[in-house]
Amino acid sequence: MGNAELNIGNRKKRRKERIDRGIKARSSDIFALSSWREMLYLAAPRLLPIVGLLVLSVALSVYWQRVLLSVSVFALLAISWDIMAQTGMISLGQALFFGTGAYLSGTMNHYWGWPPYITIPLATIFGGLLCTAFLIPVLRLRGIFFSMVTLVLPLMLVRIIEATRIFGGTEGLSGLTALPSKWVELYVLIIVLLAVLFGFRRMMNSDFGLVLKGINDNDRSVMNAGINIYWFKIQALFIASSIGAFAGAFLTHVYLFVGMPVFALDYSILPIASAVVGGIGTLAGSMLGAFILVPLSEILRGLGGLRIVFYGLFLVVFTVAIPEGIFHYIQRKYHQFERWVEVE
Amino acid sequence: MEAAPLLKVSKLYKNFGGVQAIQDLNFELVEGELLGLIGPNGSGKTTSVNLITGFVKPTKGEIVFRGQNITGRAPYKIVRLGIARTFQMVKPFYQLPAYKNMIIPLYSPRVKQMTGGKYGDRDAVALDLLEEVGFERDSHVAYKPASVLPQGYLKRLELAKAIALNPDLIILDELFSGLSLAEVASIVPIIEKLRQEGKSIIMIEHRLKELFRIADRVIVLNYGEKIADGKAAEVMESDAVKNAYLGFEA
Ligand SMILES: Nc1ncnc2c1ncn2[C@@H]1O[C@H](COP(=O)(O)OP(=O)(O)OP(=O)(O)O)[C@@H](O)[C@H]1O
Ligand SMILES: [Mg+2]
Numbered sequence: 001m002g003n004a005e006l007n008i009g010n011r012k013k014r015r016k017e018r019i020d021r022g023i024k025a026r027s028s029d030i031f032a033l034s035s036w037r038e039m040l041y042l043a044a045p046r047l048l049p050i051v052g053l054l055v056l057s058v059a060l061s062v063y064w065q066r067v068l069l070s071v072s073v074f075a076l077l078a079i080s081w082d083i084m085a086q087t088g089m090i091s092l093g094q095a096l097f098f099g100t101g102a103y104l105s106g107t108m109n110h111y112w113g114w115p116p117y118i119t120i121p122l123a124t125i126f127g128g129l130l131c132t133a134f135l136i137p138v139l140r141l142r143g144i145f146f147s148m149v150t151l152v153l154p155l156m157l158v159r160i161i162e163a164t165r166i167f168g169g170t171e172g173l174s175g176l177t178a179l180p181s182k183w184v185e186l187y188v189l190i191i192v193l194l195a196v197l198f199g200f201r202r203m204m205n206s207d208f209g210l211v212l213k214g215i216n217d218n219d220r221s222v223m224n225a226g227i228n229i230y231w232f233k234i235q236a237l238f239i240a241s242s243i244g245a246f247a248g249a250f251l252t253h254v255y256l257f258v259g260m261p262v263f264a265l266d267y268s269i270l271p272i273a274s275a276v277v278g279g280i281g282t283l284a285g286s287m288l289g290a291f292i293l294v295p296l297s298e299i300l301r302g303l304g305g306l307r308i309v310f311y312g313l314f315l316v317v318f319t320v321a322i323p324e325g326i327f328h329y330i331q332r333k334y335h336q337f338e339r340w341v342e343v344e
Numbered sequence: 345m346e347a348a349p350l351l352k353v354s355k356l357y358k359n360f361g362g363v364q365a366i367q368d369l370n371f372e373l374v375e376g377e378l379l380g381l382i383g384p385n386g387s388g389k390t391t392s393v394n395l396i397t398g399f400v401k402p403t404k405g406e407i408v409f410r411g412q413n414i415t416g417r418a419p420y421k422i423v424r425l426g427i428a429r430t431f432q433m434v435k436p437f438y439q440l441p442a443y444k445n446m447i448i449p450l451y452s453p454r455v456k457q458m459t460g461g462k463y464g465d466r467d468a469v470a471l472d473l474l475e476e477v478g479f480e481r482d483s484h485v486a487y488k489p490a491s492v493l494p495q496g497y498l499k500r501l502e503l504a505k506a507i508a509l510n511p512d513l514i515i516l517d518e519l520f521s522g523l524s525l526a527e528v529a530s531i532v533p534i535i536e537k538l539r540q541e542g543k544s545i546i547m548i549e550h551r552l553k554e555l556f557r558i559a560d561r562v563i564v565l566n567y568g569e570k571i572a573d574g575k576a577a578e579v580m581e582s583d584a585v586k587n588a589y590l591g592f593e594a
Contacts, residue, residue, distance in 0.1 A: 207450075207451055
């Protein structure tokens with residue numbers, strides 16, 4: 001129960017008191033589930049993203065369905081970023097994972113003619129392995145030093161592709177195989193997103209996840225428990241980079257093209273902005289952030305050059321108004337009510 | 345020395361830049377012994393622990409545990425061989441309940457090894473271990489977030505995390521500091537019980553009275569050098585020790 005103390009002018013001192021809603025206390029004990037209302041209270045947070053995505057998938061126009069694809073891809077990248085952040089690895093280079101996955105599936109499809117249902121899973125796994133291998137040498141670097149490497153790697157890869165003209169050089173690889181239909185595109189992505197959200201949320205709340213968060217909090221204490229923190233970081237990194245690689249591989253077969261833009265800064269920065277606006281540390285917050293920021297950027301498209309200004313303004317307002325992140329804010333309101341009480 | 349010592353530290357040196365934190369440290373620890381390590385502030389006590397547990401690499405010298413040279417090995421490997429330690433500055437995971445703080449040591453491969461690959465229910469094991477160090481089972485303290493626990497319980501939690509690893513050697517870095525006499529008195533039996541179980545213990549302490557009551561032997565450090573080694577009473581009689589402690593403790 002966090003209590004904010006306030007002293008406004010010379011009015012009476014008061015503080016905000018937060019109290020768990022009765023329904024939360026009752027329903028945290030599994031045996032107490034007695035009414036439909038309580039069941040719904042527990043299930044609603046899980047049902048909401050599922051129902052929401054299904055409704056959106058049929059209700060949206062074709063144009064906005066495309067936006068939903070892009071939103072979901074950024075949501076995956078934001079979740080991938082969040083998993084790393086919770087393990088104490090602040091990444092500035094989700095584009096590395098995205099681009100590697102994109103190029104792997106594009107290459108397999110273009111040169112060997114493998115179909116998407118083979119290239120996407122393979123690019124997910126090998127993209128994850130490859131990116132993990134790229135970053136293992138710098139896992140020992142702390143804080144900003146690690147971040148700098150993640151920022152630079154995708155930029156370097158772009159220049160290598162440009163200079164050596166491999167994988168189609170500046171032209172990229174086009175004419176790739178499409179997924180069977182736009183519905184397959186939409187539902188494969190939605191199912192993967194929901195599976196990633198619920199699956200890895202569960203993982204982060206398990207004892208394994210506790211070890212990962214422990215590394216972020218106090219790595220000496222985790223080492224002191226006889227745990228090889230590098231092995232755990234490697235596992236988290238593999239998970240995060242596989243998610244990112246999947247996003248890239250998938251979008252390659254939607255755009256039917258892969259080229260140097262897949263390593264663009266957008267794929268690194270927007271996921272971070274999403275996680276910060278939505279709330280770090282829950283995965284759901286990061287996803288929510290993507291669902292706010294990406295459509296917003298679409299809506300602002302009409303503003304031309306001023307778009308980035310409004311976008312930036314919005315980011316600032318949100319981070320100042322709700323520094324904890326929108327998801328944490330909603331979560332608190334859902335589980336607790338507040339009242340002002342006078343001090344003394 | 346007939347039996348091979350459990351721990352043997354030979355010609356150990358550590359410099360931090362210009363600071364000679366440890367100079368020519370030599371000592372042995374016999375299995376089952378309770379060794380006190382004392383000395384004024386900054387004399388190198390914590391550094392010697394960091395050297396033994398691998399958190400700091402020595403400039404020179406050798407550390408042998410159970411006949412294996414462990415000098416410069418990674419801390420997690422040293423833990424797996426059976427050395428556990430507590431930290432002088434306890435930093436639990438504040439937002440987690442006390443018993444959830446136990447999960448990380450219980451996740452350790454060492455525990456897996458000891459229990460034949462099965463942890464059972466980690467939460468239940470955690471609560472049992474906490475009860476052993478004085479978290480009364482029916483009081484709910486074990487369920488409170490570490491951030492609201494008083495220092496006495498944080499120290500007990502730190503001790504429980506080390507015990508969870510079922511070590512052969514436990515190194516306690518100023519476990520008693522910041523505790524009331526009553527709290528110390530209630531922790532002493534836990535340490536005595538560990539000894540009965542055959543564990544070897546190194547205790548770093550500023551609380552000399554309490555230490556001397558339970559220690560078999562005491563080593564005194566001053567400016568990184570060992571200036572005395574022997575029974576508590578004898579050690580405190582030596583001139584070198586009196587000098588080092590002058591103005592620090594009568
Ligand atoms: N990581 C480090 N970097 C630089 N100097 C260090 C480091 N660790 C310890 N020292 C120095 O080494 C010396 C010994 O420090 P140490 O912490 O071992 O002393 P201590 O006997 O544990 O003291 P205290 O009773 O205050 O805990 C001190 O001069 C300290 O400043
Ligand atoms: Mg110390």
